[in-house]
Amino acid sequence: MDARTDREVRTEVEAALAREYRFQEQLSQALITDLPEQGIADVLHGHLGLGVTVEDPFGRVLARAGAHGREPFPRLTRAQRDRLVDAARRVSGPLRARHQLASVAASHGIVLGLLVVLDPESSLEPSDGRTPESDARAGSHRAGALHAIGLATSALTLHLLHRRHLARTELRLRHDLVEMVLLEPAEDDLAAEIDRRVGRASALSHDLTGPHRVMALQPCDGRWPDGEAVGDLVERAARDLDMPYLGTLRGQIAILVCGTPSAWLDGGGNAMTPWSDRGDSGGRRGDDRAARRDSRSRAAWRVVYDAFIRVLRQAPALGVGGFVDRPEHLPRSYREAMQALTVRLRHDDPRGLVTFEDLGLYRLLATPQGRREAHAYVEDWLGALLAYDADRQADLVHTLESYLDHSGNYDDTAAALHIHRSTLRYRLQRIRELSGHDLAHADTRLNLHVAVRAAVVADPPGAGPSEHLTPQ
Incomplete structure (x- = not known):
C-alpha cells in the first residue's frame, strides 16, 4: 500500500515537473513572438485556466486571454491601482484586489506594467489548515500557481524593460530627426537633404512626404504632470487622434511634427479641412457659409485640444503652425506654431488652442x-x-x-x-x-x-x- 502511494506521488511530482518545464518553455517561446504580451497572457491562461490580462502602467489593456469576448473582470479604479502599486513596492509576489490577483512588472522602482489574473473563488489562495482538501494536489493545474504568476511576471518585466530601452533609443532618433527637419535646408543641396530627411523618417516608420503641421504645446503654468513622462503623455494623445507624429522637447515646450489625423483624411488619403489650408473652400469671410465653415473648424480643432486635456488633466496652451505638403516647408510651420503659441501665452488666459490661420495681424510677422x-x-x-x-x-x-x-x-x-x-x-x-x-x-x-x-x-x-x- 505504501509502495503504491509512493509511486503515485512520484508520478504526480514528475507530471508537475514536466508541466513546469513545459510552462517555462512556452513562456520563452512567447517572448520571441510578434506579440509577447499576448503570448504571455495565453500561456498563463492555459496553465491556470483563469482569465488573464496584461496592462500598461496607465491601465490600458495590452493583451487578454480567457475572456471569451467579454470583460474578464471589473477594471481597477485609478485609486485602487495606485494603492496596489504602492503595496507592491513593499512586498514580493502577487497581491489580491477583491476577485483579482495582480502582479506588478517593475524595474528599479519604475512600474512597467501589470499582470492580472481573475480568481473570483480565491482558488489560488493557500489552505488555512482547517480545510486541507482545498490544497492543490501535486501535478494539478493549480499547483505552483503563484510561482507561475511570478515567472510570467518576470518574463513580462524582461519584455517591457527591453521595449522601454528600444523606445528610448527610438525617441532619441526621433528627437534628432525633429531637430533636423526644423532646420532650413540649404538651397544648393535641397534635393539631397530632403531625401536624407525622408529616408531617416521612413526608417522610423513615419512618412515625412505627406501633409503636416507643426504643433507647439506647453502645459498649464509650464509644468508637466508629475510621475509621467512627456513622451508617454503625447503618445497617448496622438493615439487617441490616430495622428502620426515626431516629437521633441525644447525647455517646457513639446514640439510635434504631426501628420494628418485619420478623421481628416478623405478616401484618397488627402488631407481635408480644417487640417488642410482653408483657401480653397470658397465664400467670403462674412457670409453664412464662411461662418458655418469656421464653426465646424473650431469644433474639429476642439477635438484635438480635448485629446491633450485628457492626458494632461488640465488645459494647456497649444499653437498650431500652417499646413505644409512638402518636408522643406516644415521649418515655416514650426515658426508659425511658435508664433501662435506666443500669442496664446500672452493672453490674460493662456489656456487654449490657436492656429496660425486665426492669428490675423500677427500672421504678417511670421518671418x-x-x-x-x-x-x-x-x-x-x-x-x-x-x-x-x-x-x-x-x-x-x-x-x-x-x-x-x-x-x-x-x-x-x-x-x-x-x-x-x-x-x-x-x-x-x-x-x-x-x-x-x-x-x-x-x-x-x-x-x-x-x-x-x-x-x-x-x-x-x-x-x-x-x-x-x-x-x-
Whole structure:
C-alpha cells in the first residue's frame, strides 16, 4: 500500500515537473513572438485556466486571454491601482484586489506594467489548515500557481524593460530627426537633404512626404504632470487622434511634427479641412457659409485640444503652425506654431488652442525679417513707455492697450483695468507726456494699437534647449 502511494506521488511530482518545464518553455517561446504580451497572457491562461490580462502602467489593456469576448473582470479604479502599486513596492509576489490577483512588472522602482489574473473563488489562495482538501494536489493545474504568476511576471518585466530601452533609443532618433527637419535646408543641396530627411523618417516608420503641421504645446503654468513622462503623455494623445507624429522637447515646450489625423483624411488619403489650408473652400469671410465653415473648424480643432486635456488633466496652451505638403516647408510651420503659441501665452488666459490661420495681424510677422521690422516699429512707437514700465514697474503699455481695445471709452477701460476713472485719466496723461503722441488723433491711435499688438510677437521667448521626449 505504501509502495503504491509512493509511486503515485512520484508520478504526480514528475507530471508537475514536466508541466513546469513545459510552462517555462512556452513562456520563452512567447517572448520571441510578434506579440509577447499576448503570448504571455495565453500561456498563463492555459496553465491556470483563469482569465488573464496584461496592462500598461496607465491601465490600458495590452493583451487578454480567457475572456471569451467579454470583460474578464471589473477594471481597477485609478485609486485602487495606485494603492496596489504602492503595496507592491513593499512586498514580493502577487497581491489580491477583491476577485483579482495582480502582479506588478517593475524595474528599479519604475512600474512597467501589470499582470492580472481573475480568481473570483480565491482558488489560488493557500489552505488555512482547517480545510486541507482545498490544497492543490501535486501535478494539478493549480499547483505552483503563484510561482507561475511570478515567472510570467518576470518574463513580462524582461519584455517591457527591453521595449522601454528600444523606445528610448527610438525617441532619441526621433528627437534628432525633429531637430533636423526644423532646420532650413540649404538651397544648393535641397534635393539631397530632403531625401536624407525622408529616408531617416521612413526608417522610423513615419512618412515625412505627406501633409503636416507643426504643433507647439506647453502645459498649464509650464509644468508637466508629475510621475509621467512627456513622451508617454503625447503618445497617448496622438493615439487617441490616430495622428502620426515626431516629437521633441525644447525647455517646457513639446514640439510635434504631426501628420494628418485619420478623421481628416478623405478616401484618397488627402488631407481635408480644417487640417488642410482653408483657401480653397470658397465664400467670403462674412457670409453664412464662411461662418458655418469656421464653426465646424473650431469644433474639429476642439477635438484635438480635448485629446491633450485628457492626458494632461488640465488645459494647456497649444499653437498650431500652417499646413505644409512638402518636408522643406516644415521649418515655416514650426515658426508659425511658435508664433501662435506666443500669442496664446500672452493672453490674460493662456489656456487654449490657436492656429496660425486665426492669428490675423500677427500672421504678417511670421518671418524673422517681419519680427525684426516689428521690433523696430514697436521701439519707435512704444519705446519710451516700455522703458518707463521696466524702470518703474508701471503698467502704462497695458493701460494703453486696454484703452485702445475699448475704443477710447473711459468707463469700459477703467472697469476692465479695475481702476478709478481719475487713475485712468492720470495714466493717459503720462502716456501722452512720455510718448509725445496725441491720443485724440485717429492715425496715431491706429499706429499705437498696431504697436501694442506687434509687441506680443516682436521678440517672442525662445523655447529653450531641446531635450528628448524620453520616459522619466
